[in-house]
Amino acid sequence: MNTGANAAAPSSLRLILTLAIAGLISGIAIIGIYESTLPTITANKARELREAVFKVLPGVSQMQQFVWRGDQLIAAEDLQKDEEAVYGGYDENGEFVGYAIPGAGPGFQDTIGLLFGFTPEQQLVLGMEVLESRETPGLGDKIYKDADFVGSFSKLSIDPEIVAVKKGTTSQPNEIDAITGATISSKAVVRIINKTHSDWIQRLPPPGSEPPLRQDAGDGS
Amino acid sequence: MKKSDSYEEFIKGIWRDNPVFVQVLGMCPMLAVTNSAINAVAMGMATFFVLVGSSFLVSSFRNWIPKQVRISCFIIIIATFVTVADYTLLALVPKVHKELGAFIPLIVANCMILGRQEAFSSRYPVRLAVMDAIGMAGGFLLALFSLGAIREILGDGALFGIKLFGENFEPWVIMILPPGGFLTLGVILLFFNWFKFKKDEFLAEVAEAERGGG
Amino acid sequence: MKKKDPDLLLFHAPLLRQGMTTPRAMRDVIYALLPATGAALWFFGLSAVLVIGSCIAGAVLAEVTFAKRETRGESLRDATGVLTGLLLGLTLPPGLPMWMAFLGGFVAISLGKVIWGGLGHNLFNPALLGRAFLLATFPIAMTTWVPAAGGFLDVYASNLALPFMQAQVDGVTSATPLGMMKFEQEVTPLANLVLGRTGGSLGETSGLLLLLGGIYLWLRRDLDWRIPVSILLTVVIFSAVLTLFDGERFPSPLFSLFSGGLMLGAIYMATDPVTSPVTPRGAWIFGIGVGVLVILIRVFGGLPEGVMYAILLMNAATPLIDRYTQPRVFGRGVDST
Incomplete structure (x- = not known):
């Protein structure tokens, strides 16, 4: 065994052991922090989603998730990968109000992700909330900062689809004002809603026959 | 004497060897997440936590870690602290975490952190290593904050989300876009170099005068 | 080390002397732009004077601020600052607030010319760089076009916006x-x-x-x-x-x-x-x-x-x-x- 003068060349076993111990301790630390923060993180996400759903469906106080699984729409708590979901909103008495449907598509800079409320009975969009976007600050970001634009997605007819027109020229119930200087971003929002709507309209059950709120579904948290 | 040692290690990171303005390290988070003061400070705090924690551990174990595997060990230690910071931010301030996005995990790749372990913590006792880490991380935090503050004030007319100039302020949109990061950093570096240049010039003049007088 | 007045001047060919100098070329370009500048005054009145004047003032101020003490007079005399300011001014919308035009002129010279090492070393056209900066910084003001003014003395209210404040666009805008x-x-x-x-x-x-x-x-x-x-x-x-x-x-x-x-x-x-x-x-x-x-x-x-x-x-x-x-x-x- 080399000692003293040659202490700089330890055996391979010692190298492997050092790394293994370091890895082990690190693994334990990471599992610890993951387990202890997981409940808070999931609760945060659920709360965020709930708030968004309640915002796009006015008058809603309870929700449940519907998953498109095996070519039918079923109420389910879990969501597998590659599955799409919509959220049914119910008022205090458990009466069905409408769906909150998430959609995404290309904006001016990057993907815009949004959620919109939709009532199949009257074919109306009830509300719209942008969840993620990287539109130009000061121009494109008005799609969620401009209260007039966001507000125009209330009781908006989507039959057959929404049309964005130049500011001040709306005449039909399915037309909205595009934002001056941010035509591309506003049209992107409208396009995403139209596309998501036409994707889902075939899958949703006929108006009036929505599944009732499951008692155990609670408030979805 | 010992006290002034610690002080020396601390102050060099804040000013003389500032990791950003003098060493020009850690540019990736510096440019990417400084579009508002709050993001910059969150990033700075996360980096602060990782650097001080790693320096403490690396310095404590410096006699047990074999030279051949030291870099791997440093990375394991740093990565653990980064993961802890990542989950903590996600649980406590999800909004800020969303803004910082991929840049929290990327603290692992911040060359300043590994650089301090290799150059300092693995050679010096714990007290000095921690002082050095606090100084360097503090300097980094300071630099991030000053960049974030300038960009938010000009780009949004606000600091920490509080409007400073009233409703009619015309925001400089470019400042919160990526080019604004490069512009602001460039101007600050320019100022630092100009300051250093003037100081050297002044010192040279003083030396000249002394030689002439003596 | 640096001698201001060397005893022996070393030049490479050509040694032919002619009237063509940088200041002369710059002045020629300015003369050539006069008809178009006149048209700008005709269509947009006093506002054109304000916007172009602010650009030139910003450009010249940058020129003076960043020039080395020894060469300050020279860099002013070759008129590139004035030309850059004029060119930039001609690319701006007539209703632009004066403070933005001034900032644009300053940026055009400082980031477009001085920072590269002065005249002859810049990679990008300074006036266009100034305009690109303005367009990225104030996208709304830079794309708000006002129709031609009524009389010569009518000034768009947006020209007179206070520094760092938004322009209030009055009346109609045109595309x-x-x-x-x-x-x-x-x-x-x-x-x-x-x-x-x-x-x-x-x-x-x-x-x-x-x-x-x-x-x-x-x-x-x-x-x-x-x-x-x-x-x-x-x-x-x-x-x-x-x-x-x-x-x-x-x-x-x-x-x-x-x-x-x-x-x-x-x-x-x-x-x-x-x-x-x-x-x-x-x-x-x-x-x-x-x-x-x-x-x-x-x-x-x-x-x-x-x-x-x-x-x-x-x-x-x-x-x-x-x-x-x-x-x-x-x-x-x-x-x-």
């Missing part, structure tokens, strides 16, 4: 011919385009007067005729080809030629001797590149106007073009057969 083409498929009559009776930047509205100045510069041998000719030819040919495919969707060659900042850019900015290739072959390549990019951005891009970015992009390619179009050195590289 530029390119904007109307892009977003509403509306074509502006050609006569209006040629004479300049359209919405748009201060100096880009009158194609005819800009062309006149260009001919003066060419007669004075101040510009390389290849660059504007190749840009304009490329634009005409490219848009003619596109029109053949679909006359409804694509603008006609004459519309492309006289709309937007094409004339101003092709004649006065692309020809900047510092940022364009020196070799004749390089000038052709440069011009064709600008022309193709202009049409590509206008027709297929997200922006209505593309002259600025087209020229800046080709500025960046200029060192490369120069490198690959070096003429053969006499007596070298000839086939021995």
Whole structure:
């Protein structure tokens, strides 16, 4: 065994052991922090989603998730990968109000992700909330900062689809004002809603026959 | 004497060897997440936590870690602290975490952190290593904050989300876009170099005068 | 170490003395721009004076602030600051607040020229760099076009916005011919385009007067005729080809030629001797590149106007073009057969 003068060349076993111990301790630390923060993180996400759903469906106080699984729409708590979901909103008495449907598509800079409320009975969009976007600050970001634009997605007819027109020229119930200087971003929002709507309209059950709120579904948290 | 040692290690990171303005390290988070003061400070705090924690551990174990595997060990230690910071931010301030996005995990790749372990913590006792880490991380935090503050004030007319100039302020949109990061950093570096240049010039003049007088 | 007044002056050839100097060339360009500036005053009144004046003031202030003490007088005398300010001013919308125009002029000289090492070292055209900065910084103010003023003394209220404050746009805004083409498929009559009776930047509205100045510069041998000719030819040919495919969707060659900042850019900015290739072959390549990019951005891009970015992009390619179009050195590289 080399000692003293040659202490700089330890055996391979010692190298492997050092790394293994370091890895082990690190693994334990990471599992610890993951387990202890997981409940808070999931609760945060659920709360965020709930708030968004309640915002796009006015008058809603309870929700449940519907998953498109095996070519039918079923109420389910879990969501597998590659599955799409919509959220049914119910008022205090458990009466069905409408769906909150998430959609995404290309904006001016990057993907815009949004959620919109939709009532199949009257074919109306009830509300719209942008969840993620990287539109130009000061121009494109008005799609969620401009209260007039966001507000125009209330009781908006989507039959057959929404049309964005130049500011001040709306005449039909399915037309909205595009934002001056941010035509591309506003049209992107409208396009995403139209596309998501036409994707889902075939899958949703006929108006009036929505599944009732499951008692155990609670408030979805 | 010992006290002034610690002080020396601390102050060099804040000013003389500032990791950003003098060493020009850690540019990736510096440019990417400084579009508002709050993001910059969150990033700075996360980096602060990782650097001080790693320096403490690396310095404590410096006699047990074999030279051949030291870099791997440093990375394991740093990565653990980064993961802890990542989950903590996600649980406590999800909004800020969303803004910082991929840049929290990327603290692992911040060359300043590994650089301090290799150059300092693995050679010096714990007290000095921690002082050095606090100084360097503090300097980094300071630099991030000053960049974030300038960009938010000009780009949004606000600091920490509080409007400073009233409703009619015309925001400089470019400042919160990526080019604004490069512009602001460039101007600050320019100022630092100009300051250093003037100081050297002044010192040279003083030396000249002394030689002439003596 | 640095001697201000060396005893022995060393020059390389040519040693022929002639009247052509930088200040003279710069002054020629300024004279050539006078008709177009006059047209800007005619259409937009006192506002044009305010905007252009602020640009020049910002540019000259940057020139004075950053010049070395020894060469301060010289860098002012060659008039590049004034020219850059004037050129920048002509590319701005008439209703722009004065403080933005001033900032643009300051940035044009400081980031566009001084930081590269002064006159002759800059990669990008300073005036266009200043405009690109303004467009990225104040996208709304930079794309708000006001119609021509009523009387000469009428000043747009937005010109007088306090520093760092928003411009209050009063009354109606108008769209530029390119904007109307892009977003509403509306074509502006050609006569209006040629004479300049359209919405748009201060100096880009009158194609005819800009062309006149260009001919003066060419007669004075101040510009390389290849660059504007190749840009304009490329634009005409490219848009003619596109029109053949679909006359409804694509603008006609004459519309492309006289709309937007094409004339101003092709004649006065692309020809900047510092940022364009020196070799004749390089000038052709440069011009064709600008022309193709202009049409590509206008027709297929997200922006209505593309002259600025087209020229800046080709500025960046200029060192490369120069490198690959070096003429053969006499007596070298000839086939021995």
